[in-house]
Amino acid sequence: MRNQEVAALLSRMALLLEANGESRFKSAAYQKAARVVGGLADDVEGLARAGGLRELPGIGEGIAKNVEEYLATGRVEYLDRLERGVPEGAVALMAVPGIGPKTAFRLARDHGIRSVEVLRKELDSGGLRDALGKGASDRIRAEIETLQAGLGRVLLPEAEALAQDMVSYARSSGCTLEVAGSLRRGRETVGDIDLLSLDGRALEILGGYGNVARTLERGSRKGSYVLHNGLRVDLLVAERGGHGAAMMHFTGSREHNVAMRSLALGKGLRLNEYGLYEGGVRVAGETEEGVFSELGLQYIPPELREGRGEVEAAKDGHIPELVKGKDVRGDLQMHSRWSDGTAEIEAMATAAMEMGYEYVAITDHSFSARLAHGLSEERFKEQWKEVDGLNDRLAPFRVLKGVEAEVGGDGGLDFGREFLDEFDLVGVSMHQGYGQSAEKLTERAVRALSHPSVDYMCHPTNRLIGTRRGHMLDLRRVIAAARDSGVMLEIDAQPNRLDLDDVWSRKAAEEGVGMFIDSDAHSVDQLENVRFGVLTARRAWLEKKHVANTRGLKSLLRMLAR
DNA sequence: GCCGTTTTCGGCCCGACTGTTTTCAGTCG
Numbered sequence: 001m002r003n004q005e006v007a008a009l010l011s012r013m014a015l016l017l018e019a020n021g022e023s024r025f026k027s028a029a030y031q032k033a034a035r036v037v038g039g040l041a042d043d044v045e046g047l048a049r050a051g052g053l054r055e056l057p058g059i060g061e062g063i064a065k066n067v068e069e070y071l072a073t074g075r076v077e078y079l080d081r082l083e084r085g086v087p088e089g090a091v092a093l094m095a096v097p098g099i100g101p102k103t104a105f106r107l108a109r110d111h112g113i114r115s116v117e118v119l120r121k122e123l124d125s126g127g128l129r130d131a132l133g134k135g136a137s138d139r140i141r142a143e144i145e146t147l148q149a150g151l152g153r154v155l156l157p158e159a160e161a162l163a164q165d166m167v168s169y170a171r172s173s174g175c176t177l178e179v180a181g182s183l184r185r186g187r188e189t190v191g192d193i194d195l196l197s198l199d200g201r202a203l204e205i206l207g208g209y210g211n212v213a214r215t216l217e218r219g220s221r222k223g224s225y226v227l228h229n230g231l232r233v234d235l236l237v238a239e240r241g242g243h244g245a246a247m248m249h250f251t252g253s254r255e256h257n258v259a260m261r262s263l264a265l266g267k268g269l270r271l272n273e274y275g276l277y278e279g280g281v282r283v284a285g286e287t288e289e290g291v292f293s294e295l296g297l298q299y300i301p302p303e304l305r306e307g308r309g310e311v312e313a314a315k316d317g318h319i320p321e322l323v324k325g326k327d328v329r330g331d332l333q334m335h336s337r338w339s340d341g342t343a344e345i346e347a348m349a350t351a352a353m354e355m356g357y358e359y360v361a362i363t364d365h366s367f368s369a370r371l372a373h374g375l376s377e378e379r380f381k382e383q384w385k386e387v388d389g390l391n392d393r394l395a396p397f398r399v400l401k402g403v404e405a406e407v408g409g410d411g412g413l414d415f416g417r418e419f420l421d422e423f424d425l426v427g428v429s430m431h432q433g434y435g436q437s438a439e440k441l442t443e444r445a446v447r448a449l450s451h452p453s454v455d456y457m458c459h460p461t462n463r464l465i466g467t468r469r470g471h472m473l474d475l476r477r478v479i480a481a482a483r484d485s486g487v488m489l490e491i492d493a494q495p496n497r498l499d500l501d502d503v504w505s506r507k508a509a510e511e512g513v514g515m516f517i518d519s520d521a522h523s524v525d526q527l528e529n530v531r532f533g534v535l536t537a538r539r540a541w542l543e544k545k546h547v548a549n550t551r552g553l554k555s556l557l558r559m560l561a562r
Numbered sequence: 563g564c565c566g567t568t569t570t571c572g573g574c575c576c577g578a579c580t581g582t583t584t585t586c587a588g589t590c591g
Binding site: 017022023024025026027028029030032033057058059060061062063097098099100101102103133134135136139181192194217218219220221222223224234236249250252254257258259260261262264265266268270271272273274 | 579
């Protein structure tokens with residue numbers, strides 16, 4: 001799939017258009033197209049071949065032609081022309097927050113600054129003061145420091161912990177903060193923390209918080225701060241009557257806000273962060289529910305606010321009843337000390353009982369996962385005796401005999417069919433073969449999924465967010481294979497996996513593939529990670545009926561028997 | 563460049579913050 005490559009191309013064109021002084025709307029159109037392609041589940045190349053690019057929202061004749069040219073030749077003539085219109089290095093400078101096209105252009109053309117590194121050196125030695133002014137020089141220098149410290153996006157649990165700490169700190173000063181932004185939408189990674197308060201004192205209070213390294217700016221309604229780890233925090237102060245509108249504005253996403261405001265305009269209304277207005281009169285704004293309702297929309301849960309068709313769905317009454325944490329009745333992937341877990345099976349099972357589950361599956365690795373101390377047939381048979389004993393004592397709670405079976409280089413599994421059928425539940429995983437071609441990997445996956453003993457596929461791409469890209473599988477074929485053989489796909493809820501992700505999980509469910517949400521816990525405390533999987537499922541528009549481990553034990557066993 | 567329950571032309575989400583700005587441009591979310 002070349003979707004990300006094409007998205008990057010369109011983003012670059014958007015930047016260059018801006019730098020060339022073209023209409024900002026034209027640049028925004030390219031930016032929107034980049035986001036559309038980047039968030040596409042379908043393969044953009046296949047779509048282009050089928051002549052379907054122009055069907056995509058935000059992609060018309062002009063952009064489609066550029067994309068087609070790029071896919072066919074690897075170049076875009078228009079892009080080359082844009083590059084020639086911009087001084088060398090200007091685009092690189094625009095990576096620094098606070099440097100837009102105008103400033104970048106000026107620095108590159110008039111002062112010969114070609115890179116962020118050179119800019120930093122120049123600023124360090126006191127240069128460019130006359131060109132930028134003192135205030136801007138200082139701020140840009142600070143922004144470069146943050147940029148070069150290199151903290152990108154952080155994982156959801158880390159951002160959650162940082163936000164909670166700020167909320168507690170503010171509360172100890174008698175001030176309430178609420179979490180908004182991508183953190184509230186449950187995105188897998190968070191690039192900054194957005195907070196909302198009804199109390200103007202919050203702006204000053206947060207500036208005095210020990211983990212704040214620097215206040216970037218502070219007005220009467222908004223403030224921006226940088227934490228010691230380099231993460232940015234934005235704070236918005238709302239008034240009571242506009243609380244819901246402010247929450248909505250600050251929760252985003254940007255694409256969602258654009259869709260909401262366009263809809264309001266179409267109804268002769270105006271929506272901003274203070275409320276929904278008809279003429280000069282505020283007709284809603286105190287609550288989010290009120291704003292949605294006044295616009296004739298169903299309530300849209302934060303997880304769906306990504307500009308992926310949710311506003312249209314809300315208009316038609318098609319917002320689904322999303323799966324909830326309490327719907328999950330059991331956890332079907334976890335490990336014990338028998339392989340690479342740290343806890344006894346009993347400890348995992350009793351912790352799961354306390355969480356209100358009816359069942360778990362212990363799914364230790366099969367023998368060719370050597371690093372994870374995978375088990376042989378003999379060892380599994382020993383393990384089952386322990387499981388049988390536990391089931392006698394813990395009934396009606398049930399520990400299912402599972403396995404995370406390694407998929408071999410040719411798509412075969414470690415055990416024969418006869419032995420595999422003795423398990424209650426067989427999952428397959430592809431931990432090996434990073435060097436293989438997409439074609440080969442996909443063949444392996446499809447073969448494993450068509451094995452008659454297999455019930456589900458664990459963390460299908462095997463990605464690790466921020467560190468490992470994951471297998472370049474053709475997920476459309478994997479989903480089709482899962483559908484054809486009645487095999488489930490998993491949302492692995494480890495916060496650095498979340499695999500399948502929201503976009504592909506939605507696709508899988510639309511194709512009629514059943515999903516599991518599992519913790520993949522290797523210790524007792526990791527069982528709680530399931531909630532991150534539930535968030536991903538909600539972002540994938542999944543309902544209870546799409547998630548097979550929301551079934552009770554009997555219903556689950558009936559399903560597995562089929 | 564895209565798009566249409568106002569429009570195939572004329573709009574495009576909307577407002578806050580900073581600086582050296584005395585009325586607004588640049589940038590951002």
